[in-house]
Amino acid sequence: MDPASLAQLLSPQGRALLAELPPYVAEESLRVSTRLRERGVDAGLVAAALTQSRLRERARAKFGERAGRMFFTVAGLEQATRQVVAAHHARRYAGAGSRLVADLGCGLGGDTIALSELGVAVLAVEADPVTAALAEANLRELPTASVRRGDALALDLAAEGVDAVFADPARRAGGRRIFDPTAYSPPLDAVLALRARVPALGVKVAPGVPYSALPPDARAQWVSVDGDVVEAGLWFGPLAAEGPGRSALVLAGGGAHVLTEADDAGAGRPDAPARAGEVRPVGAYLYEPDGAVIRAGLVARAAELLGAGLLSEDIAYLTGDTLVATRFATAYRVLDCFPFGLKPLRAYLRARDVGVVTIKKRGTAVEPEQLRRQLGLRGTRAATIVLTRVAGRQSVLVVEPA
Template sequence: MDPASLAKLLAPEGWALLNQLPPYSEEAALRLSAGLRDRGVEPDLVAAALTQSRLRARAAAKFGDFAAGMLFTPAGLEQATRLSVAAHHARRYADAGAALVADLGSGLGGDAMALSALGVPVLAVEADETTAALATVNLRHFPTASVRHADALELDLAAEGVDAVFADPARRTRGGRRVFEPGDWSPPLDAVLGLRTTVPALGMKVAPGIPYSFLPPDAHAQWVSVAGDVVEAGLWFGPLAPEGPGRSALVLSTDGPHVLSESAALSGTPAAAPDAPARAGTVRPVGSYLYEPDGAVIRSGLVARTAEDLDAGLLSEDIAYLTADRLVETPFATPYRVLDHFVFSLKRLRAYLRERDVGPVTIKKRGTAVEPEQLRRQLALKGSASATIVLTRIAGRQSVLVVEPVAP
């Protein structure tokens, strides 16, 4: 958003227009745009208001009802922390007794909002002028939050009285392309890690795919999933990491957008260093149940630990499917009842499913090159019953399991 359009949007007329728009609809956008221009509303203001309306609709998945009073940029929304996750970030700072948190690379202010909601004072620092202006709008209801347009690494933490830092380095270019090399993040990973020599209470958000080799030995690295989707990894240091160094998985399940219904954290053994390889599990024959570990468990290298808790084993080496003979309730893996299994063959699988009058089929896969959509076309099923199949390796052989979800 250019500064001129932003200024018009923040003027009383523009703000009123934005907040009077109906819920965003792609089908109605062109008609609504034409109607507003016919009424004499300036075209650039119409475009800015409709863009914000569209972004607010998208942002509801991350910010819930708060999205209706916020402003966004597409890139800022893409990287913004979900409020349900930001609440867990904020709790670490509140529990550590932080007096002033510097939120470096604050973006649109999601984490600063969560900190402020817990009464933790926060200084949000953002290098992009437009994003900083939008963060100021988004934090307008929180008197303990302030926003500064500045380079995060040029902030004098000691002079500001900062005793804790949260950093969310930009991992996309201005054009929206993902940046995978931590040294190319803005600010770079090493530069942020260097801040802990000044402020030991350091937390930072990193890409979920970060290699273990980039994890410092004094970090507690935690991967977070929301409703089954891995959304981030976080590195925590000093008083923000009461668990001590290691890796963990935080699983957040929801009954709706940002309504937290369950939260549980699974940690590795205290002796496990953050950069240690994931422990290998034990392969065992197919049992009565199949468990699909949550993505955060897989990313954190805690599949073997989960197997121990479930008294389960791996179907095959290096594939994150577990099997067991008894059902154990856990937030860290989705259970399925195993109905049948056999070596994969298109002809045999097609005959098997047709004999059971199967039409709709859910296809899950791991450790196989078979493409589900292509397989679905090749099966050409027309029955009335439904089925769930899992394509994977069993003891190293390409196989198929026929399963059914276990009701909660």
């Protein structure tokens, strides 16, 4: 967004225009644009307002109704913390007694909003001038929050009276995700060095961060929302009251569910390899662990809690003979199991009048869409199949939700 469009958008005229726009519908956007231009509204302002309307609609998944009052950029929205996750971040700081949090790389201000709503004072720092201006607009109604434009790592934490830090280094460049922590902006090592000055440090990182990059004093937590892994966070000092280690936070069904490693299984080693689980024959039930559980290396721990075992080494499917209610995995009833082969599978499904098939897979190179075309099903019933390895052998499990 260029400075002129930004100024127009944040002006009283721009805010008024945004307030009068109907909910964004892609098919209606051209008609709305034409009507506004015919009314004499500047074409640049119309384009900027419609872009904001579209982004606000997309942002509802992260910010709920608040999205309708916020300002966004595409990149800022992609990296912004979901409101429900930011609330958990904020509770860590409030629980640690933080008085002034420096939100370094605050982006559009999602985490600052959550902290401020708990009464925690926040100094939000953002280097990009456009993003900083939008953050100021998003935070204008929160008296405990202020925005400063500049280099996050250049902030004099001691002089500002900062007693806790939250950092969200940029993990995208040129529209692509960055997986190497040394290529974050700023690099992860530079951010981690801040804990020598302020022990209460929280850092948002990509879910694919390797365990080898985790400091031994970190509480690393992977977070999923309704089944989607959305982030990982590293917590230090008083923000890691549970001590070092890895955990999974599963936000589902309106609740928060935390899984940690057993105390006697290396719970205090965030950089330890994922623990191996016991392989068992196929039982009456199949469990598909939540993505946060898998990322946190806690599949073996989940198996213990479920009284289950692995279908095959290094594949995150569990099996057992007892149905256990859990938020850490999705349960399926196993209806059948046999070695994988295109012709036997096609014959099996056609004999049962299956026309619609849901294909899940792990540990196999089979492409679901290609397989669906090859099966050529025309029946009237639906089925769910799981393509995976059972004790090392390519197999098919026919399942239904338990």
